[in-house]
Amino acid sequence: MFIINGNIRTMDPKKPKAEAVAIKNGKIIKVGNNEEVLALKNGDAKVIDLGGKLLLPGFNDSHMHLVGYSLFLDLIDLAEEKSIGEIIEKCRTEIKFKKIEKGKWIRGRGWNQDYFKGEKRFPNRYDLDKISSEHPIILNRTCGHIVVVNSKALEIANITKNTAQVENGYFDIDENGEPLGIFRGNAIGLIEKAIPEPTVEEIKNQLIKGMENANSCGITSVQSDDFGVVGDNNYEKIIMAYEELRDQGKMSLRVYEQCLIPNIEVFQDFLNKGYKTGYGDEIFKIGPLKLLSDGSLGARTAALTIPYNDNEETMGLNLFTQEELDSIVEKAHNNGMQLAIHSIGNRAMYMVFEAMEKALRKKPRKNHRHGIVHCQITDEHLLNKFKELDVIAYIQPIFLDYDWKIVESRVGKDLAKTSYNWKTLVDKEVHIACGSDCPVESFNVLHGIYEAVSRKDLDGNPKGGWMKDQRLTVEEAVYGFTMGGAYASFEENIKGSIEKGKLADMVVLSRNIFEIPEDEIKDVKVEMTIFNGKLV
Template structure:
């Protein structure tokens, strides 16, 4: 670690409202010791202190992605890549090649994620019979890009105990045709398969995490909030893997672990091993208890008050109101901050009801409850966000992939009230940005670009999708830094470049406040620093 250093000749975007710009700063013992003009900072130079010339480059606080699935990203780097598949035949061919190239043995599970049937020339979901064309001697399970729908081949269905007589689980759907499972599993129905997939070992978790750290650092991420339970398969093993990496000084950036505790039994397990929201070290923290209340837009499982325009459904609710109320209360009483996944307005309404009851039960607690995604809202819902101090954790990059399907799914009126981040900020809501990787790229500059332009990486639509909801660059930067810090109770020492804050910062190739907004996506990260140490 650079214990003592002065950085000069920079265009420092501090995001500190009291001093928005600076030319230099001093780092000492992992924190910003002083921020100001070059002359003032050089006057603070100590004996043998290193001076680093930023050569006029732009510096911003380190990016803080407040919700992703980093272990999932790392694991699937080494599995068959389904993210750019354009047809079911292409999926089959790619997987056959993967089996051959990796010498996959008979009986081994073949698992991957990333297909999106909206891009298939077949224009349909894959089914068990498609995957049987790949292999009938290996159990196969492929999750859709959203993670809320999956498809299993016949062998995987058999191993999982899914047949004609299997009933839908609570909060899930087994698609059937003439009473025969098609292989498509939605929401909690996927747990039939997940429960049969062997959990990762501690060493496997550590190895794959280390293989992906550099990917995050080169994007300027200095803190990641990651929900990894679904990939790891075991809570205690997951926590031990991260703790060992931390103790071995192998974590080059800060991690906040978000734990998917889907029932009271899981909450009790976490409590039994002493896990609750709080700091474990300077580099590792236990964050929120994360649960799901609905599904995804792409899978039409997001829970809506009204029916979808293109299917006879209004989505899937995971918990009844009473169940949700009980789980939220149990999580809080076990010492967890609560974050709940919700895309549809019906799911959001139910969560707000639960949070209101929690606030009544604990009126003096600093709860900072969170709703992750918040895509389909309206004025009444957002006013309740404000009343209850609920934090909106949103993924600006979603607009890049979702805009072509939103109106088809919900119609123009509901589309107009969706993805409305500017309205959230104008109402004074606390907004935190994230990527939900691997669903979207965790490059935060893509997220800033999407928030500011409301376009995809190809520049479509030309005028921006509902551009009245576009943010300024400064607003987007704050959501990716200060917003995420606030969400994690860290706003007093993280998220801006000011005296006393953690020295987490990023050097950019361009001045992000002056470059054409359409070029933000092309900015490169030249260096990333965590606690004053250069890690990229």
């Protein structure tokens, strides 16, 4: 394949711009001008004339949940519902329209009480009982760190007033000790273990749909946290689904698995089976050990060093003690595993950095590429710690769409000023890798780039941008979605830029995002996605 007349931004500092690319056997064999590239043409090789359109390396979403997103395609989408009443009505309509049998689980996701008009409380079991008393129902909050269920689901999961609370999580109870159907943090597992798991074939069939949707957004690589959709010890079901799709030639994305493992016992089992960072190939590869150290800002379960500004009764949830975190981080580090740890609140990050620092002090390792996922609520000390320990910052620019409205009310003015400080991280030469956390937010990369460079939501607010001194340049944002992601998976030598010898993963955009007004970037379309040298 030969691509000519392009406006090519290679993301290769040695040769940042080009006009044409030659591709053979899934690899880039030449980057240059039209004449240089077409000199290699023989026979009836396909020629694509871009007519001056922008060509970039394929996008890499550095943190998302591909299996969860793919399975969620069949769930009830509650992202647009503006009240508990609307949630009830939407779910009733879905049950009736789809003629869902009595006893079958009803699953929905995406609700956010902060968007409710009027009463901004969480739904509870009694609200969901109005949907149905004959179907077990579970509805995930948009963040994934809180679920609500109805009485039928509590019955099936055998959760009563006598059920013990779990460590590092809890379920809400009323004044009589009865469960209200609201589960937070690790308590979610009490419900999820009662839900039938998808089969390998079901996972594969849904993954094909999910990958097609990602390709339509120009995504050719993802770093995906998937193990959480099956039981603690059933992670091999996820690995099997990916490997079977790869062996059948049905993968249209490269997947670097962020291996979510709940505790050190399951992690030891994982290691005993021979899995470690780098196991696999260019299509599917085992990546870092993924840990959850706290919850989310929207649910007030992100672990802060101070009480929440808008709810002084809580400082959020730590999902590990310091000792537990030290132990599993050290075991991962000593066994050659990369680490990617979910930490949103500053208290969670202090604990994670302490665990990483202890492990690195005992066993120094250059190029460890450990990272913190989300890293939202930071202070000056934490921002410096990223550079000091050479830790990757996995950021999600699209989070600004919602979070700019609540950060100050959640954490107060002082802490808000040093939070979401992406430009500060870049200026400190911290490695950033951009993603979406899909399905928490959309994996539309152009939306992510727009929010990174404008610091505005998709409605154009706030005017002038939120903390506009933290805006990234278009170049920095594109780097985060290409080379930044490749670096995070130790693959910067094979992808992330358009260079001779690299994998032929590319995206063509409808407009040149380097030249148009920043407010128009969000409306740019993906016109073509090339994966492994083929149009997808």
